[in-house]
Amino acid sequence: MDPRLTLALLGARATTLAARLTRRGGGTAAPGLVAERLDPAALRKLGAALAGGALVVGGTNGKTTTAHMVATILDKAGRRVVHNRSGSNLVRGVLAALAAQSSLGGVPRGDVGVIEADEAALPAIVTAIRPRFILLNNLFRDQLDRYGELDHIATRWRAAVATLDADTTLIVNADDPMLVGVTAALPRERIIYFGMAAAEPAAVDRRLTLDVLPHAADAATCSRCGGRLAYRALYLSHLGDWFCPACGNARPAPDIVARDIRLDGVKALSLSVEATGDASAVNSSLVIRHSSFPLHVPLPGLYNAYNALAATAAALAFGLSPGEVTSGLAGFTAAFGRIERVALEGREIVLALVKNPTGFNEVLRMLVGGGDADAGLATPTMLIINDLDADGRDVSWLWDVDFEILAWGEAPLHTAGIRGPDMAVRLKYAGVAPGRIAAHPPGELRAALLDFVRAAPAGATVYILPTYTAMLEARGILVDLGAARDFWQQ
Amino acid sequence: MPATLTGLDLRIAFLYGAEMNIYGDRGNIIALTRRAEWRGLAVTIEQVGIGERLTPGYHDLYFFGGGQDKEQIAVAADLARRDNGDKGATIREAIEADAVALTICGGYQLFGHHYRPHNGPELPGIGIIDVTSEAGPDRFIGNSIIATPDGDLVGFENHSALTFVGPGAAPFGTVTVGAGNNGRDGTGGARYRHAYGCYLHGSLLPKNPWFTDLLLTQALARRHGPVELPPLADDLERAAHNSAARRAWATR
Numbered sequence: 183m184d185p186r187l188t189l190a191l192l193g194a195r196a197t198t199l200a201a202r203l204t205r206r207g208g209g210t211a212a213p214g215l216v217a218e219r220l221d222p223a224a225l226r227k228l229g230a231a232l233a234g235g236a237l238v239v240g241g242t243n244g245k246t247t248t249a250h251m252v253a254t255i256l257d258k259a260g261r262r263v264v265h266n267r268s269g270s271n272l273v274r275g276v277l278a279a280l281a282a283q284s285s286l287g288g289v290p291r292g293d294v295g296v297i298e299a300d301e302a303a304l305p306a307i308v309t310a311i312r313p314r315f316i317l318l319n320n321l322f323r324d325q326l327d328r329y330g331e332l333d334h335i336a337t338r339w340r341a342a343v344a345t346l347d348a349d350t351t352l353i354v355n356a357d358d359p360m361l362v363g364v365t366a367a368l369p370r371e372r373i374i375y376f377g378m379a380a381a382e383p384a385a386v387d388r389r390l391t392l393d394v395l396p397h398a399a400d401a402a403t404c405s406r407c408g409g410r411l412a413y414r415a416l417y418l419s420h421l422g423d424w425f426c427p428a429c430g431n432a433r434p435a436p437d438i439v440a441r442d443i444r445l446d447g448v449k450a451l452s453l454s455v456e457a458t459g460d461a462s463a464v465n466s467s468l469v470i471r472h473s474s475f476p477l478h479v480p481l482p483g484l485y486n487a488y489n490a491l492a493a494t495a496a497a498l499a500f501g502l503s504p505g506e507v508t509s510g511l512a513g514f515t516a517a518f519g520r521i522e523r524v525a526l527e528g529r530e531i532v533l534a535l536v537k538n539p540t541g542f543n544e545v546l547r548m549l550v551g552g553g554d555a556d557a558g559l560a561t562p563t564m565l566i567i568n569d570l571d572a573d574g575r576d577v578s579w580l581w582d583v584d585f586e587i588l589a590w591g592e593a594p595l596h597t598a599g600i601r602g603p604d605m606a607v608r609l610k611y612a613g614v615a616p617g618r619i620a621a622h623p624p625g626e627l628r629a630a631l632l633d634f635v636r637a638a639p640a641g642a643t644v645y646i647l648p649t650y651t652a653m654l655e656a657r658g659i660l661v662d663l664g665a666a667r668d669f670w671q672q
Numbered sequence: 673m674p675a676t677l678t679g680l681d682l683r684i685a686f687l688y689g690a691e692m693n694i695y696g697d698r699g700n701i702i703a704l705t706r707r708a709e710w711r712g713l714a715v716t717i718e719q720v721g722i723g724e725r726l727t728p729g730y731h732d733l734y735f736f737g738g739g740q741d742k743e744q745i746a747v748a749a750d751l752a753r754r755d756n757g758d759k760g761a762t763i764r765e766a767i768e769a770d771a772v773a774l775t776i777c778g779g780y781q782l783f784g785h786h787y788r789p790h791n792g793p794e795l796p797g798i799g800i801i802d803v804t805s806e807a808g809p810d811r812f813i814g815n816s817i818i819a820t821p822d823g824d825l826v827g828f829e830n831h832s833a834l835t836f837v838g839p840g841a842a843p844f845g846t847v848t849v850g851a852g853n854n855g856r857d858g859t860g861g862a863r864y865r866h867a868y869g870c871y872l873h874g875s876l877l878p879k880n881p882w883f884t885d886l887l888l889t890q891a892l893a894r895r896h897g898p899v900e901l902p903p904l905a906d907d908l909e910r911a912a913h914n915s916a917a918r919r920a921w922a923t924r
Contacts, residue, residue: 331741576695577874604915606912608878611706616905
């Protein structure tokens with residue numbers, strides 16, 4: 183019993199209760215702030231109390247979905263999981279989540295932790311929690327006014343992983359040359375690499391590979407010599423089978439490989455996973471045996487193939503069997519707002535969060551590829567762009583997204599949100615015929631949503647692509663209209 | 673003055689487009705291209721990268737955007753090289769001969785004399801616009817408006833450098849929202865002949881169409897003589913400009 187920790191947990195609980203009573207919503211970070219004030223070591227203590235160890239998930243895109251997948255797989259396999267499920271991923275949000283899932287004596291109601299960490303907060307979180315595993319999924323350009331430049335994040339991650347004990351294993355996307363640079367100084371046996379294997383060139387699906395680096399991708403440079411990287415296959419943003427023509431640096435051979443990826447429109451995907459059987463860490467309890475098994479994932483888009491592969495690598499590292507991974511993912515539902523379907527006035531609304539250039543590109547690729555790729559987008563789509571802190575205050579990033587993919591097709595495109603007018607201009611300059619653009623003025627989202635939904639024929643499917651706070655706002659309106667549930671009740 | 677613009681060509685050099693393309697600065701290239709093509713002009717864009725040569729006297733308009741520190745250092749080193757053609761001298765001669773340049777953020781700094789970081793060696797610029805830049809104590813992040821004699825420019829600034837305009841250049845305008853060049857003297861951007869520099873991302877040109885058209889007019893005049901661009905339906909652009917300006921005042 184640690185009186186100071188108990189006091190901190192009491193404080194967190196009282197704060198949560200007060201927030202619920204005053205109906206101030208989910209109350210996801212304030213209890214963490216209170217707990218931290220009362221016991222600055224609370225996060226370290228709660229992390230250390232997880233008997234089966236913790237997994238910290240980092241990456242610009244897909245960390246909520248990936249963490250959610252790992253937690254679901256572990257849960258279905260009978261492990262008791264502590265997880266910051268609401269996606270509150272700064273230090274205080276993580277602390278609040280752990281506090282809420284622990285007894286007042288500081289005993290977690292679970293034996294494994296699955297912790298999603300914000301990019302900027304990841305060094306502090308892993309330094310406090312000392313996780314058994316760190317999963318690094320990708321590093322893309324995000325809303326840069328929030329985090330500073332990408333190189334800066336990579337440098338801080340490199341410094342953070344260098345300080346960890348030898349029994350922390352890194353699970354790293356080998357297809358991301360920046361991440362391989364982050365972990366390059368660690369011994370190979372402390373790293374589990376995952377990555378994709380290219381299809382036969384003749385069978386290459388345009389939705390699976392790219393001909394050139396998208397504009398949103400940073401110049402891919404070699405972390406060893408600074409030279410320009412080349413790709414044997416390029417899958418998504420700067421992720422692919424990369425090599426450096428100048429110095430010979432190249433993608434490490436992945437331990438966990440995805441093959442035969444099949445995308446089923448906006449609904450699902452499948453792939454086959456091969457564990458090569460080479461991954462074993464210094465920690466002798468970690469041995470991933472050779473196996474090969476199919477995965478069906480009820481989520482769309484190539485980016486979710488990466489998330490599923492990452493989650494699979496983590497689950498195997500926790501000692502789960504291929505069968506447990508397969509059945510855990512089969513019934514998976516998307517994390518809040520990432521991809522959701524709700525019904526309103528007889529129309530089906532597919533809501534997909536867009537939060538940065540790479541994410542936006544991948545969602546567009548998925549939507550346009552959902553039908554006949556040559557016909558372009560046929561489904562009415564609304565883009566809602568806000569510029570609050572959580573969205574990124576600078577909307578410049580819209581000019582890094584390849585909206586030119588929308589110039590083909592007949593679908594009406596509605597724009598709304600605080601920076602909806604910027605979005606409308608972006609579409610016009612992407613070559614979308616002005617007659618297809620319906621620009622709703624800022625500040626009238628409810629009217630805009632209803633107008634958009636009612637303009638589609640009854641029984642139709644429509645897409646809504648909001649930025650983060652626009653998603654909260656749109657969802658609030660949809661909840662109000664009876665179409666969706668509060669996220670913290672899920 | 674040519675009776676029609678159709679068939680006239682415009683040659684744009686996108687300086688270091690692979691390295692210096694942060695914060696959506698390529699939106700400026702898109703805006704220039706579209707608004708030229710909508711008038712029937714033929715546009716060619718040549719991306720000129722590290723180690724590549726710039727053909728003297730060829731381009732009508734140079735665009736130079738911002739980049740991350742690592743890339744900006746590599747680009748400054750390339751600009752200082754003389755063994756693959758002196759790109760700085762080529763651009764300087766072009767500006768003296770009425771070519772046009774738009775430079776943003778890091779590109780603006782490198783069009784000046786130098787950028788002096790907190791630690792690390794000074795980055796030499798090509799000294800076309802008489803400005804000097806040095807690392808400052810704070811980062812200026814936010815919506816910003818520069819009032820110029822020809823109209824307002826609205827965009828988003830994100831820099832920690834302090835830039836000072838020397839006697840050989842003129843401030844582009846007065847900063848009415850945001851920090852502008854340095855947060856101290858009220859100036860925003862700088863210009864010398866038809867070379868313009870400022871810290872506005874956004875992207876800048878799409879929602880400031882009057883400035884895009886000014887750049888196009890000046891760039892076309894270099895080889896084709898004075899032209900008058902026919903007006904375009906700019907409802908969406910004006911709405912974006914106005915809403916961004918309101919947002920700038922509301923968030924300042």
